[in-house]
Amino acid sequence: MRNSPFTIKAGLTVGLLAMLLAAAPAKANPQGEKVIRLVEQAFLSYKDQFGKYKYLIKNRGGDKIIKFTLYNKGTKRLIKFTYPGDVRGQMVLMQSKDEMYIYLPAYRRVRRLAGHVRNQGFMGSDLSLDDMSIGSWSKDYTTTLVKQDAKYWYLSLKKKAGRNPPYPRLKMRVLKKIHEADKIEYMSRSGRALRTQTLTGWYCQGNSIMCAAKTILMIDHRRGNHKTYLYEVESRFNVGISNRKFTIRYLMRGG
Template sequence: MRYLALALSLVFTTNILFAQLTAVEILKKVDDVSYAPKDQFYKSKVILIDKNGKEMHREALMYQKGTNKRLVKFTEPADIKGIGFLSLPEDVNYVYLPAFKKSRRIASHIKNQNFAGTDFTYEDMEALTYSEKWEPELLRKDEFHYVLKLTPRKGRTSDYSKLIMYARTDNFYPEKIEYYDKAGNLCKILTRRRIEKVGNYWIAIETEMKDLRKNHTTKLMLEDIKFDTNLSDDIFTLRNLER
């Protein structure tokens, strides 16, 4: 009975501590788990599914360093091989289209455009922590999730009026995000599945972005995941993007 009482006391104390977390603290913990590795690399199978259920399959590589450097490049099939996206600090983002043999910097007013036929816009893909861009409000907490409403911080622009984030209570991983357009309508849903601990870090092996307006879905299936391999800064350059 003494051990049971002690265990119940620990659970009660932990729940009290969690209940006292502010929205800002919760979002900071979300950032901490999302950007925990010093750097990361993975291969991804990309599946595009249209409104009729027809699938298109692609493959891509993703490199990330810290919280503000990211490179994504398609490797298959041949007709899109080499298309890439580079996100750098200070809101600097580029897209590379091999057909034009040059990179183009992505202006703020076109961040709502989709990247290479996927359901991810340039804004969705930029390397930026949630806390840097969004002001959080805790809507509620249940057994499994903290539910946060995120609105753009002062001085930050977004094509979304708000996000509703479902962060897991056990590890603060952002399991689901709902995206609302300027008119306040739910337009996209991001769902992360098979959230597993690989080495010291949590990661979603499967990610799905569904565009409710187009009834179109993009699925990402991660493979060959590597963390903390001391990625060179040379990876995150225009020269490498265009290679």
């Protein structure tokens, strides 16, 4: 089950949303649960996805750019870093939220990472490996439709009891037309915004079924509003990605 809006449609975003899940005993309303299911279903509108992305990390000492290629199929995801030189060739294979493999070309070996995925910014960005993993909102959160207008549904997600997503509360704004979340706020227990993700430049393919955002901006408010941009350079859906891509053998061959 995928949950992160970005992953499924727009690439990496997926994970972002996925992790937001938190579940306190909150009262959901049927409309909220219905909308969140629509959002999740929207991500299942394609069989696979291939995309090229570019991170732009805004640092005080200068910007940093990281490029990678993404392969999505079902619940599996493969990220291959292509730039800069010191990360080129590194790959991350996500089998599930709790299990991933990293390929380290410099060591000529694959390392399995199990358990809780690290929740710290990856390569200095505001996105963590956890952000890039696959999750499910409805698994971890109860959803309430707070309000709506002609363009948006406004959702409030609270973590379910017994679940332990990285963020106990989320606020999500969903585009009614395409069932995609274009703004997600990751919040603390008391409702303080910790990070804000904004997706812009939406475009759709295949009779408006498959939609993706061209740009994702993640702002980490805890790091003095530190910004990471994620740009989609290229994205294609239903390209027929082989299952072999998501194997250790593929990793060991260096992709």
